[in-house]
Amino acid sequence: MNSTTDSDMGSGLLNETLLRRQEKREQRALLSLALPSLLAVIAIIVIPVGWLFYLSFIGDNGQLSLEHYQKMIEYKSYLRTFTTTFQVSLLTTLLCILIGYPLAYFLAILPARVAGFFMLAVLLPFWTSLLVRTYAWLVLLQKNGILNDFGMAAGLWDEPLKLVHNLTGTLIGMAHIMLPFLVLPLYGSMRKIERDMMHAAANLGASPIQAFWKVYFPLSLSGMVAGSLIVFVLCLGFYVTPAVLGGGRVVMVATQITAILENQYNWGAASALGVVLLVATLIILFVASKVLKLDAALFGKH
Amino acid sequence: MGWLKKPASDTQLTHGDRLWLYVVAAIIMLLLVIPTLIVIPMSFSASQYLEFPPETWSMRWYDVYLESPKWMRATVTSMQVGVLTMLLATPVGTMAAYALFVSGHRAARALFMFLITPMIVPVILIAIGTFYAYGRIGLNNTITGLVLAHSVLAAPLVMIVITSALRNYDLNQERVARSLGATRLKAFFVITLPQIKFSLVTAALLSFLTSFDEVIIAIFVSGGTNATLTKHMFAALRDFIDPTIAAISTIMILVSTTLLLATQFLGAKQK
């Protein structure tokens, strides 16, 4: 150690090369801790998805071709799938905002301890298997299910309503499953709004309603946008709930992908659809991350 | 009621003014919770059909579940895969989270974003991708293949939980330990780890649950004797409404509720 100073004198600044070498060594050691994670993501995500990407450009005759993508433009069934996916995702997101905003607001104005208790109402479904929840909705909404029994017994309607195996059932189930993804970031951003802001607004002459719309709502917007984005993106690729509650009538992209694989075993077509789904997701997230800080929203989750 | 006239906020409002909000919130919370819990009473029905409330009570569907080799086998598989995923994802995710948090390297941020991509890529794509790739190397229908895929899904959650724990932690403690003579490794294990242990347990429980509840990858990648509970349940749901599912669902709700309460309890303790 003692001789390092002298031996290093040739390289310009004192100890410069030695320090740089040590810095590199330490960074390498530290980053190697992330290596298992990195390899796993490469093995399970990058390579398989890359493979699908490649398959999507291989035509039925085994040559490079764009035929799978051309079919998407030509065939009406694809267009219907895309429209349905977009429609369901958008409606679910709107439904979540409509239901989630008052709930998040209610939780945010409570003292933190009490809010923690009521938060269980959001967390309990969040932690329960979505398959279980989908099943529960199936049971609730079916023709002679609880909701129809209750409605008819109460004289609200006479004929059993068709609540499931259609768009209605899908939307109900999906909104229920997605709601926590909206409420949690929204609640997080509402909690950050300082009470003094509302005091200041009142002091400056705003009525409670004015203060809400002019001060509180704009400040809660970042959480709402982040939450809505998460919901929308998750909806795009959703499979289980539409498959079960849609009863074959609500064909979203993910459902279509499995149908192609099950019925035609056409990897090229299925992959092409998957690539479109991924690209759409990435574009939305990319645009959104330019507009708002996405990682803040992701970290707000827990 | 005097309470209605009491001020509810620092700005002029009374609880009476906010009554509508309390009612709306209560309805929403009931709508969130009831559908989750409704299957519990129904699972104790003696009838062939799902009824609410059940006319006669019985443990019939639990017996069906417990006596079915298929369901038992699937339960064991799901538990196995869940535990193994937990054991793999928790240390791997924690290591990555710690490294990226401490390093301060230019690439750390980008690497973090890359490592949480499994949360962004639609699961259906991961499912068919791994199914295709596993087909080439014989990992389909194996525990190993499923654990690997589930670990990749769970690791980002671990990373996020651990990163946020590290944010609330004064890293100077690790520095001071090092200045007092501890190596970096020792400082982490003796000083940092005991203080983030609750987050670590939360992360582990989340990993388990991520795997235990996962459906889509399981549908594609698991099968035969290694099919998971969720795979069989999904198949049963598409075909007909089997009350056995209500019994299994009740057990799953019990598992996740227990784990949720455990994390809430640990979270309170962490503070």
Place this chain on the structure above:
Amino acid sequence: MQSNADTQPSEKPTALPIRIQSLTKKYGKFYALDSVDLDIKSGEFLTLLGPSGSGKTTLLMAIAGFNRPDAGSIRFGDDEMILTPPHKRNVGMVFQSYALFPHMTVAENVAFPLKLRGVSAEESAERVDEALTTVQLASLGARGIEELSGGQRQRVALARAFVFRPRILLMDEPLSALDKKLREQMQIELKHLHEQLGVTTVYVTHDQREALTMSDRIAVINHGKLAQVDTPHAIYNRPANAFVADFIGESTMLPLTRNGSGQLSFAGNLISHDPVSAGDYSLVIRPERLSVIRETVSDPQQTLVFSGTIREFVFQGDTAFALASISDRHDVSFRFATDSASSENSLRPGDPVSLGLNRSDVIIIPRGEVQ
């Protein structure tokens, strides 16, 4: 400092000098440390003083090993330390946040470095007791960290930093979280502790009063460079440049004119008789060194006189503070102790005033940027 070396009891750790050479740390294009050279004497209490972002903490962290410089050398005694990891540097360190381990008791915190060094349980207990007694927390060993007040936590952090008898002690703004009264009390205690331990101490603060109170020497640092390193007395009375003059204490700076023979004057008053080399110079006046002159000056050779008009007058209890405009466009501030009878208490804006400055209080510095 060397004088008390022979009076140290033998069990005290031998202090080590620190020699820092051409230490450079860059963040992108920003130089946090710009080729810093600093010799810290064995057993000395040296304070790194500077505004936030000046590089003082960076320098301290480099000495502790938490910050890898881009180039330079740090020697403890004869040993090059620049590549040595923190846990092998054997320096005690107190952080601004204290960084006490909340999952350990007070005694466990203090025993931590001893445990790492394989000290036996009995000896460890003894030394922990001794250290806690030194910081006046003898009875609190079994307490949890959460149960302690801010001042007590500070003392535990201190005890933990010196219990293993390091030869160098580093402190990063250790008192900044305490309230004013406690802070002033701790300043005196830290000074006593330093005298008792005799270790080389490097102390970081942005509080100039704290630096003046405690230090053997102060290194004023700005923009990653040392602006001046000297005793508190010299830093205050003979600032080397405009930054130090402005940053330490209050001051008024007046531009001086240099005549053909190299002498400096201000508004017709000859300030320095001895010629100086070419360049621009300023006169630095400390407010408390100016006095109001009633009669004619008895010894004009000894006292410089500036006449002007009062612009502001503020009574502040023990002292009064005033602003006077001299030679038409220059404002000088001055401060004097009040007494109940003095007629100076009744100065009003607009009053004419004569201000005297003893020639021995004249400070001349090269004119330069304050920041």
